[in-house]
Amino acid sequence: MSVSLLWAVDVYGRVYSLSTGGQQWEQCHDAVLEFKRVTAVQQCCWGIACDHHIYLNVHSSDVPIRYQEETYENQRWNPKDNFSDHLLPSDRWHWSDITGLEHQPLDSFLLPSTNWEWEGDWYIDENFGGEPTEKGGWTYALDFPATYIKDKKWNSCVRRRRWIRYRRYKATDTWAKIPSEGHSGPLPDPFNDISCGGWEISEEPRGRLSLWAVSLQGKVWFREGIHHHSPEGEGWEEVSLPGEVVQISCGPGDLVWAVLWEGQLIVREGITRDCPQGSSWVVVDSPNPEAGAIHVAVGDNVVWAVTKDNKVWFRRGINSHNPCGSGWIGMVGEMVMVNVGLNDQVWGISCVDRAVYFRQGVTSSELSGKAWKAVNVPRDGDIRSHSSASISSLHSVCLLFPCCC
Structure with a gap:
């Protein structure tokens, strides 16, 4: 009460x-x-x-009070390296937000103030749409702006996976x-x-x-x-x-x-x-x-x-x-x-x-x-x-x- x-x-x-x-x-x-x-x-x-x-x-x-930070790791396929971070000049960053417009490497995330603390380290989200992905958490698409699926296809030219980290208000x-x-x-x-x-x-x-x-x-x-x-x-x-x-x-x-x-x-x-x-x-x-x-x-x-x-x-x-x-x-x-x-x-x-x-x-x-x-x-x-x-x-x-x- x-x-x-x-x-x-x-x-x-x-x-x-x-x-x-x-x-x-x-x-x-x-x-x-x-x-x-x-x-x-x-x-x-x-x-x-x-x-x-x-x-x-x-x-x-x-x-x-917990807040989820997230960023996406993006890769493109090529005949030499298979999937890698060797992206095209027109592609999004290797690390970005979900839209691909913001550059978001893991080390760019800072606590808002000393009143917050990290609950743990970054980890890979191995769930996609409520279903488990293959090990590694990758989802695949024809290109970055396209729709992603959890299974790799013959025409899957790009892939991405989500990284998550939680911070908690401690004060x-x-x-x-x-x-x-x-x-x-x-x-x-x-x-x-x-x-x-x-x-x-x-x-x-x-x-x-x-x-x-x-x-x-x-x-x-x-x-x-x-x-x-x-x-x-x-x-x-x-x-x-x-x-x-x-x-x-x-x-x-x-x-x-x-x-x-x-x-x-x-x-x-x-x-x-x-x-x-x-x-x-x-x-x-x-x-x-x-x-x-x-x-x-x-x-x-x-x-x-x-x-x-x-x-x-x-x-x-x-x-x-x-x-x-x-x-x-x-x-x-x-x-x-x-x-x-x-x-x-x-x-x-x-x-x-x-x-x-x-x-x-x-x-x-x-x-x-x-x-x-x-x-x-x-x-x-x-x-x-x-x-x-x-x-x-x-x-x-x-x-x-x-x-x-």
Whole structure:
């Protein structure tokens, strides 16, 4: 049975989690770094440490993350050498991908990072279409672009065989550093905010996620290529902006909102399965023109915001056809930040006692809920009574998402 975890960071940079089945905040003892922000999804938790680098903590499971690398060995027949690697100038490489377009010798395959390890050496695949091949794994064809069969014929002029090697992600249940590299080299400045979501956008590839980050200079970056077989992703892509951003929030689907330095908010449009980073921004005014927004949080169908005067606001009219919504509604209570979790449940940190609160009465028909209620549980190792004071040093709370335990 899966449980849900509420992740949080205290003012000392220590990471905690609170399980729906637990009685106290449990400290993440494997964290040797101090953290500023965390953002969690079902399979992992991302965080920004105090060194401004992003780290990834992939939750372990009974089934390890394994990826199959493959390459093809190609040969052509000639009267002198029989089948050999003496190919024609117009042929594909001796070692190539399945299409023959990419040169792929065995020694060209490198581990994506130090968080991976090889499970074994290269071996020949002696299966073809579910049937065993002759010893050696060769399949035959008239020419390289033709259809291959497992049996050699009188007119078989070329042959190929597939080599396979598996690599396994080994950095589970620990914080692994993610390189700050873009397409053109190292990123110009470090990060100070991060948000992960987007798993409802597409089921393919399996476990695909969207990760958005904000740099100290107010730039926004999108992490490309995150999915089950690539938990770290492939690289950072800068996203053009109408202004400098201070904070960003990404929901499970296509909702992405951000806060500008001037206190306005921007909404990402054009997010689809084929374009998860979206195509354009729309500017939305702050709920209070005299006190700009400082924080925004989005879920499936909700947007919450906090302004400089610590007032909390709910955005009405949010749906898949109208990500901008239609207007702001002021809510009772003052918070320094809010966040949205599963089923659009809302969590916040009070500006009065720094305790974590959740929004009571949130339902599909009443997304704004009814009232704030403190989370009254102690921290790991805290000998004080079960009061909100026991978590008063928390300064950042992250989304509530399930983690398989």
